[in-house]
Amino acid sequence: xxxxxxxxxxxxxxxxxxxxxxxxxxxxxxxxxxxxxxxxxxxxxxxxxxxxxxxxxxxxxxxxxxxxxxxxxxxxxxxxxxxxxxx
Amino acid sequence: xxxxxxxxxxxxxxxxxxxxxxxxxxxxxxxxxxxxxxxxxxxxxxxxxxxxxxxxxxxxxxxxxxxxxxxxxxxxxxxxxxxxxxxxxxxxxxxxxxxxxxxxxxxxxxxxxxxxxxxxxxxxxxxxxxxxxxxxxxxxxxxxxxxxxxxxxxxxxxxxxxxxxxxxxxxxxxxxxxxxxxxxxxxxxxxxxxxxxxxxxxxxxxxxxxxxxxxxxxxxxxxxxxxxxxxxxxxxxxxxxxxxxxxxxx
Ligand SMILES: Cc1cc2nc3c(=O)[nH]c(=O)nc-3n(C[C@H](O)[C@H](O)[C@H](O)COP(=O)(O)OP(=O)(O)OC[C@H]3O[C@@H](n4cnc5c(N)ncnc54)[C@H](O)[C@@H]3O)c2cc1C
Ligand SMILES: [Zn+2]
Numbered sequence: 001x002x003x004x005x006x007x008x009x010x011x012x013x014x015x016x017x018x019x020x021x022x023x024x025x026x027x028x029x030x031x032x033x034x035x036x037x038x039x040x041x042x043x044x045x046x047x048x049x050x051x052x053x054x055x056x057x058x059x060x061x062x063x064x065x066x067x068x069x070x071x072x073x074x075x076x077x078x079x080x081x082x083x084x085x086x087x
Numbered sequence: 088x089x090x091x092x093x094x095x096x097x098x099x100x101x102x103x104x105x106x107x108x109x110x111x112x113x114x115x116x117x118x119x120x121x122x123x124x125x126x127x128x129x130x131x132x133x134x135x136x137x138x139x140x141x142x143x144x145x146x147x148x149x150x151x152x153x154x155x156x157x158x159x160x161x162x163x164x165x166x167x168x169x170x171x172x173x174x175x176x177x178x179x180x181x182x183x184x185x186x187x188x189x190x191x192x193x194x195x196x197x198x199x200x201x202x203x204x205x206x207x208x209x210x211x212x213x214x215x216x217x218x219x220x221x222x223x224x225x226x227x228x229x230x231x232x233x234x235x236x237x238x239x240x241x242x243x244x245x246x247x248x249x250x251x252x253x254x255x256x257x258x259x260x261x262x263x264x265x266x267x268x269x270x271x272x273x274x275x276x277x278x279x280x281x282x283x284x285x286x287x288x289x290x291x292x293x294x295x296x297x298x299x300x301x302x303x304x305x306x307x308x309x310x311x312x313x314x315x316x317x318x319x320x321x322x323x324x325x326x327x328x329x330x331x332x333x334x335x336x337x
Contacts, residue, residue: 006307010330011148013192014134017097024194041195042329 009041012052015066016040019075024083032081033061040083099136100124102160102188104180110247114213115177116152116163121188124158125153129220130197130302130330133160133190137172147172150217150304150330151191154224160188163247165213196330198224202300205230207293209283209313211239211305214332218304219248222262226255235263235299237291239283239309241270265291283309288316295321302328306335 009016016024025041029080036058043063046053051067056079063080066073112118131149153161162207166177180186198206198221206225208218215238222228225231240246246266256264267279267287279287293299301322303313317327 001315004332005334007333008329008331010132010193010196014097014189017192022097023192023194026195038138039195047333078127 005046005065006065007045007047008057009039009043009045009054011045011047012054012066013041015052015073015075018073018084020083022085027086028084029063030081031056031059031061034059035081039054097134097189097192099187099189101185101221103137104182104184104186105159107180107182110163111172111245112162113177113245114165114247116161117176117180117188118153118159118161119188120158121160122158124160126155126189127160127191128193128197129154129224130217131193131220132217133162133188133192135162135172135176136187136189137175138187145171148192149176150220151190152216152219152223154220154227161189163213163219196302196304196328197219198300198302200228204234205293205297205299205337206232206234207299207301208234208236209288209292209301209303209305209317210236210261211283211309211313212245212332212335213247214303214305214309215247216304217330218302219251221302222252222255226259226262231261233261235265235291235293237265237267237283239267239269239305243273243276244269283313283316285316285319288313289320292317292320298323298326300328301326304330305332307331307333308335 013025026039029040030037042057044055054064061079065076100121100123102121105120107120108116125213132148136146138144149162152163164173164176166174166281210218225234250263255262269282272280314329
């Protein structure tokens, strides 16, 4: 969890687009642990082969995990209270 | 590009290398022609996917360096020592080669005319790439917003796009650039010669009263430092957009 090595939500733009079928990095999400509401682009992303761990930028709680398995990419929703889809 | 182009699924496209430009000893700009490209906004990036003969795949993100230009997508890549993907792109690709790419990706770290200005850009190393796309786009508009760039590089030799930046700052009233060279400075250098700090950014960026739109990009440590300083100087959190490229090369 070295603060110099993490990325941010911009780096999972394509993963989120695969998941939601649209651009998502500028959409707001709410952390279930601390209630912070921020664009997904601002989340901290830790690249931990073979996957990505997405943490709330405010409290550090894991909100989303994406792991590549032989059958595809498995996305597990963790402390993500909601995601907004602006028109 | 229409906002609606940000919708829908991304598909892998075949991109052909049409031009290679040596930017610095370790950095090249690779221009691709991408049939089926739908256009892009400055700040967006692409995914590159390399597939080995045994089927192993490696995927990385690279920012788009050029302003929207038909089917052309320019990437500027720094060869990271022992990297899996970047040395291949910089040292092995030749004109005519084809690789897989998908995009454009991103809707947050982008500039669109509706956002207005002035535009404050802060770049560390290859973090200059998406900001250069913003500068190039601005300079192609009939009424650009005032744009100010702070560019940090290890040395003058390692500063990408330096001739173009020099030319723009000489010729345009609406564009300014401030450099800081953190490792070594040319003889007689009168710019900054240290890592960014509060004094440096206070002296070389738009004042809080001008309410600039701030884009910060570079190695993660650089981005964290710059964003924290801009907040400290009194800029609104919502006016500061950041993009982290990962660990610094040093
Ligand atoms: C949204 C986004 C946009 C990006 N745009 C660009 C761009 O325009 N131009 C560009 O050159 N890069 C860009 N990057 C970084 C790029 O995606 C790769 O991380 C980088 O090219 C290294 O990949 P690699 O496979 O060569 O190295 P890897 O095999 O992934 O890593 C090899 C070694 O290098 C270190 N390393 C990893 N990344 C970096 C880095 N960025 N700098 C220094 N050392 C590193 C690793 O810790 C490891 O020790 C971007 C990253 C993101 C998330
Ligand atoms: Zn939180």
